[in-house]
Amino acid sequence: MADELRRYALAALFGAGRRELVEHIPHCVRLGMEVLHVGPHVARVRLPYREEIVGDPVRRVVFGGAITTLLDHAGGLAVFASLPDLASIATLDLRIDYLRAAAPGHDLVGEATCYRLTTHVAFVRASAWEVRAEDPFATCLATFMVGANPSLSPVARAVRDREGGAG
Amino acid sequence: MNAARALATIPYARFLGVRLEEAADGLVCVLPFRDDLVGNAALPALHGGVVGAFLELTALVELIAQVDDDRVPKPIGFRVDYLRSVGPRDTRGRAEIVKHGRRIANVRVLAWQDDAAKPVAAGTGNFLL
Numbered sequence A: 001m002a003d004e005l006r007r008y009a010l011a012a013l014f015g016a017g018r019r020e021l022v023e024h025i026p027h028c029v030r031l032g033m034e035v036l037h038v039g040p041h042v043a044r045v046r047l048p049y050r051e052e053i054v055g056d057p058v059r060r061v062v063f064g065g066a067i068t069t070l071l072d073h074a075g076g077l078a079v080f081a082s083l084p085d086l087a088s089i090a091t092l093d094l095r096i097d098y099l100r101a102a103a104p105g106h107d108l109v110g111e112a113t114c115y116r117l118t119t120h121v122a123f124v125r126a127s128a129w130e131v132r133a134e135d136p137f138a139t140c141l142a143t144f145m146v147g148a149n150p151s152l153s154p155v156a157r158a159v160r161d162r163e164g165g166a167g
Numbered sequence B: 001m002n003a004a005r006a007l008a009t010i011p012y013a014r015f016l017g018v019r020l021e022e023a024a025d026g027l028v029c030v031l032p033f034r035d036d037l038v039g040n041a042a043l044p045a046l047h048g049g050v051v052g053a054f055l056e057l058t059a060l061v062e063l064i065a066q067v068d069d070d071r072v073p074k075p076i077g078f079r080v081d082y083l084r085s086v087g088p089r090d091t092r093g094r095a096e097i098v099k100h101g102r103r104i105a106n107v108r109v110l111a112w113q114d115d116a117a118k119p120v121a122a123g124t125g126n127f128l129l
Helices: A024-033 A062-080 A157-163 B004-008 B011-014 B048-067
Strands: A034-039 A042-047 A054-056 A089-098 A108-117 A121-127 A138-146 B019-025 B026-031 B037-040 B074-082 B092-100 B104-112 B119-128
Touching: A024 A062, A024 B037, A034 A054, A042 A062, A054 A062, A054 B011, A062 A089, A062 A108, A062 A121, A062 A138, A062 B048, A062 B074, A089 B048, A108 A138, A157 B104, B004 B011, B004 B048, B026 B048, B037 B048, B048 B074, B048 B092, B048 B104, B048 B119
Parallel strands: none
Antiparallel strands: A034 A042, A042 A108, A089 A138, A089 B074, A108 A121, A121 A138, B019 B026, B026 B092, B074 B119, B092 B104, B104 B119
16 A cells, blocks of 8 residues: 555545445445545445436436435545544535436436545535536535544444455 | 325335325425435434435425426525434424525425424525426
8 A cells, every 4th residue: 555545544445446335334225326436535426327216207307315315425435535544424514506407317426525624524525427527417515523433434344344354 | 286296206205205294384294214224324324315315305395385386396406404313213304485486496494303393404405496
């Protein structure tokens, strides 16, 4: 592991296709969410298009709240990917702007960046797109509380498994 | 479209399993607890996204109940404040239309579990009618 990555608690899990970061989270499993990439301060997550998450039965557009789930999750992972030591986190507030309707039938991708981390609060911005990252259909700002008890963190197990194993 | 029909026709509302409760002072949406809505199994607590989605759905249903139109209003923006951990129990939500303009409606929502005086989350959003 490169020296500059050692200061991140999640460094062992940085990279593409990190299934272990969602497989312990029941709702992510239910939605078929996939972690595409996690790196220092950033996370990219995919939410597959499914009829059951449609919000407008006429336009076949995914429900806004499902996009909240995608961006909340990407945001949480971006915070984990910023922490020097594993901690529990909780979303404090989240604000989404729906710039346009997401095109029906496409998987949705959300990417979040934790742009500021303080002792107790992490600040995140995120966006979501279905075709091109430069043309997002939603943007988002969120804050997360950073707590003390890492055993309550859903990624703690993934990190433990990784460090206890070959990684 | 009325509120009950909205919940029956919006696929995501069926996915969450949200149902209506007729209270004396208006509509209450109920999100029954289900294991696959959990975001943190260690607590356990509902996924923050589910809580946000439930608030937005509650706002939308209230709006649909007030508007005589078959179209579903489009969300422009929505903000959620997470106030307490949302435990493995049913969650209830109630929305209030703050302003109902010609094109835009502003809606406020509160969600609670055991005690309506102790909300677990608050939301506010603008919708294009």
